[in-house]
Structures are given as C-alpha cells and as structure tokens.
Amino acid sequence: MKISMEEIEHIAVLARLSLSGEEKEVFGLQLSSILDYIEKLNELDTSDTEPTSHVLLLNNIVRDDIPRDSLPREEALKNAPAHTDKFYRVPKIIE
C-alpha cells in the first residue's frame, strides 16, 4: 500500500510533527512497506473475534475519594521550560 505525500503531511499534522522534505519521503516509503507487511493480518477472518485491549481480567479500580497532599506547585513547575510563579508559560493562544 502506497502512502501519498498528502497523507504523510496530514498524519504529521495530526501527530504534531514538522517533517523535512527528506523525512516525508523516507517515512512515506518506510510506512508503505511496513503497512504492506501488516496487510498480512487480513489473511485472518476475525469477524467473530472480540478485540483484546487488555490482557488481564481487571475491572475498574475505584477507591474512596480521600483528600491527601499532592506534589507541591514549585516541584511540579521545576521542569517546565518556562513558567511564572504559579503557571506554565506558553506562547499567546488568544488574539
């Protein structure tokens, strides 16, 4: 299956990746050949097969909602590339 340049560009936008022209070309070829290989799965009839999203038979895990200490704000902010004393700082979003 051949992936077009437009598709690669569309996926890159969804994935929030800016790709160079060369990367687009190489990924286009590589993803096409990987998807060709993955076509193999269509040899199997799975119309009556339930999907497995998780291997263990675990039900939803719930606990009592008891307040407890969380990570102090300065600890949570210390790895941020830019922050104020209370918030993460990002480029302006709203004009």
Place this chain on the structure above:
Amino acid sequence: MSLYRLTISEARDLLLKREITVQDIVSSIFTRIDALEKKVSAFLTLTKDEAFRGAEDAQKRIDRGENKSLLGIPFAVKDNMCTRNIRTTCASKILHNFVPPYESTATTRLSAEGSVLIGKTNMDEFAMGSSTENSGVQITKNPWDLERIPGGSSGGSAAAVAADECIAALGSDTGGSIRQPASFCGVVGLKPTYGRVSRYGLVAFASSLDQIGTITKNVRDSAIIMNAIAGHDPCDSTSAPLPVPDFTAVLGRDIRGMRIGIPKEYFIEGMDREVEQAVKEAIRHLESAGAVPVEISLPHTEYAIATYYIIATSEASSNLARYDGVKYGLRNEGKDLMDMYVSTRARGFGAEVKRRIMLGTYALSSGYYDAYYKKSQQVRTLIKKDFEDAFRTVDVLITPTAPTPAFRIGEKTSDPLQMYLSDIFTISVNLAGVPALSVPCGFTSGNLPVGLQIIGKHFDEEALFRIAYAYEQGTEWRMRKPAL
C-alpha cells in the same frame, strides 16, 4: 576474587559475614566502570556521590544487624524509570534535562530493601528499538564483541550486567526489550507477567504491553529481586492485586515430570543454525533432567509482529503526545503555540520515534481505526488464545529468545522492518501478557552468547525460575565471562 564479579547472593553472604563492606563493593564497581565504560558505554548517568553516601548508610544498617535482601547491593536502572532528583532521559533529546520530582514504585521497592543506585543505563529512545542504536545519546557495545550491538531496548542494563559494571539491573520489556538483550549479552533476563510489577514511574511507551523486569548474572538473583519489586501497587491500576510467593523457594526443586512445550513455529527457516543447535541441545538437557518435551503449535505466531507494530505504535502515538515543550523537557520557541509543538517534537524526537508516532497516528486516524487498530486487537485475542490452549497441556514453553546472536552495529539500521523481525520470538509473549525468562544456553563458534526462552502461564513465574535454575545449575555457561 574481584568484588565486581559478585552476584547478589554472594555479595549478601560476604556482607553478612563482615568479610567485606558495602564501600568495598561500590568502590570495586566504580573502578570497573572507570576501566570499561569508554569501551562499553552502558551508562547515561552515573550517581557516584549518591552511591557512596548510600553505601555508608547501608553499611551502618548492616553494622546495626539489619538484614534486608538487597542491603548494600549496587544496582543499575534503565533510564526510563523515574528516580527522584536524578535525571531520567529515556535516552531522548526531548527529556535531556528532566529531573523527576517522584520515584517509580519499582525503584522505591529496591531502595526499601537497601539497594544502592549506581547509575541510569542507556536504551533505545523511549524503549523503541532492538539494538540500543536508537539512543539519542550514544551507542552501547556488546561486551562479548565491541563491534556488535548489545540488543535492545534495555541494552545498557544488559551490557552493564554482562561487563560486571553493576551487580544487577532493572530493565523494561514491551516486545522483548529485556529478554533479547539478555540473550545477546549472555545474562539472565526476566519479563514478569503483565501486572506483576507496578509500572508507576515507568515512562510509558505502550501501556498494555510495558512491563518492568530484571537483568541479572544468574537465576537466583532474578528471583531475589522479584521478591522485592513484585506485588500490587495502588498507584498502578493495572497492577495485579494478587499475593506474591517467595520466588526463591522453588529454586532447586527438581523438574521431573514437568511438561515443556516446544512450539514448532519457533524453529523456522532462516534462523541461525548455531542458535537452533544450542536451543535443541538445551531441550535434550532438560529432558535428561526429567522434563517431558511435547511438540505443540502456536498457530498465530506469524501474525505477532504485524499485530505488535500496530498496537505498540498506536499506544505510543498517544502516550508521547505529552512531549510538547510545555511541562518538561526540551522546548523550541515557535512563532505561535502550534509552531512550538511541532518544532519541539521535530527537534526532540529521533527518527525511529517519529516513525512509530507516524505509524501509530495513521493507524488510529479517522477511517483506518477498524482496519488497523481494531483488527490488531482481534488478532491479539487469537494470539493470546494460542497460549491459553498450549498451557492446557504443558507447564512451560521453550524457544530460542532470538533467531540470531548479536548483530553488527549498523547492520539493520537502514531497514526498520528487518530490525522489527529480530523480535519475532519475544513479541507474542507481550501480546499475551504471559511471563518469560531468557537464560544463557551456549555460545556460537564466534563466542557470542545464545539465549533460551522459557515462557510460562500468567503469574506462574515460579515455573520459569524452577526450570531455568535447574538448567543453569546443570550447565556451566554462567561461568564464562567476556574478555574485556
């Protein structure tokens, strides 16, 4: 004897008898690292000062008569497990400066038993790879042949254990990332059952497949570490609320009458002849020790890689969305928010990570979800059922860990699909969630280690330990060391 050669149980024995101190072992390890690290390049961060402080503290506890299973044992930890106040990078530029404000449960439990962290090990970026060549920082060499890869993605941990640069290590395994490097480096690697060890603080790659496990010099050490790290953790909703046995209790129990399944799909055209011979010889050895080989079939084996590369990349594309230059790690200032996101990720991620994010994003994108993601989950059901069927008639399965010994640096980097195929014998195990262990079972004529994979039922790591220990003690492979 050089102290860096010690296993956990040997070191604990000498410490308890007061024949050596923790500082002696830690000094020996760092002398070894100083001598070898330029050749092997297993570590991304060394925590020498913290290790000597830890050694002093551990020795005081020993002097007070404290007796913990890992008290004073120097450990290396793969750099995708968060260690509080110690840089954790996943070998990625995008996390080059990340210093976690919290500690993973697995390393918390190691510390609770008194272990001493000596450093964080190299890996394929975000654990995506089979050779550690995808590290954004450095290439780790195989201690048995410095022109070859150590395997991956836990290549740094496996190389460090094989080169005696630590006593034992933790790794993580999403599609073979503990077992394949253990096999290539001639050490013991265990991927426990999914849910057996908490993933809290393990940087997520593919959440339904990731599992933390051990890389050790022998089988006993793996059981000792599992006693420390296994068990339910309220911080990981996928950790299993099951009791944890004493894994060392089965070591030495004879294996007479145990039924070992030999899946015919794991002895295939194109696999290395010397690997095949070593594994068949190991099966004969187990048979002579009283185990009963049974030929069985796992009919969907040939679909495992295709299934894995949809599920793992889809989960990865979602998990790695968090690296956007806002909360931690690298930021590339852009002209607006979107530009900051896309340029930060373009600069921060390496080629393989981008490739997998692209593949996963494609598989989950509108119009393709049913054809790829849902289809893969359905085939995953069939693969899981293969194992359930097999385990109705046998106790464990025996296979090669990898189809070849360690390959040369650069040999497979240009063709991603060839690289993916090197995981052909390890991937099904993660899809099914069952535990598996790789134990050395011989060497090729070129003196490269070969690994035997033992696969068990969900939560039956004890069967793996029992078989692996019997095999290990009945052979002498563990005595061989790389000439470094």
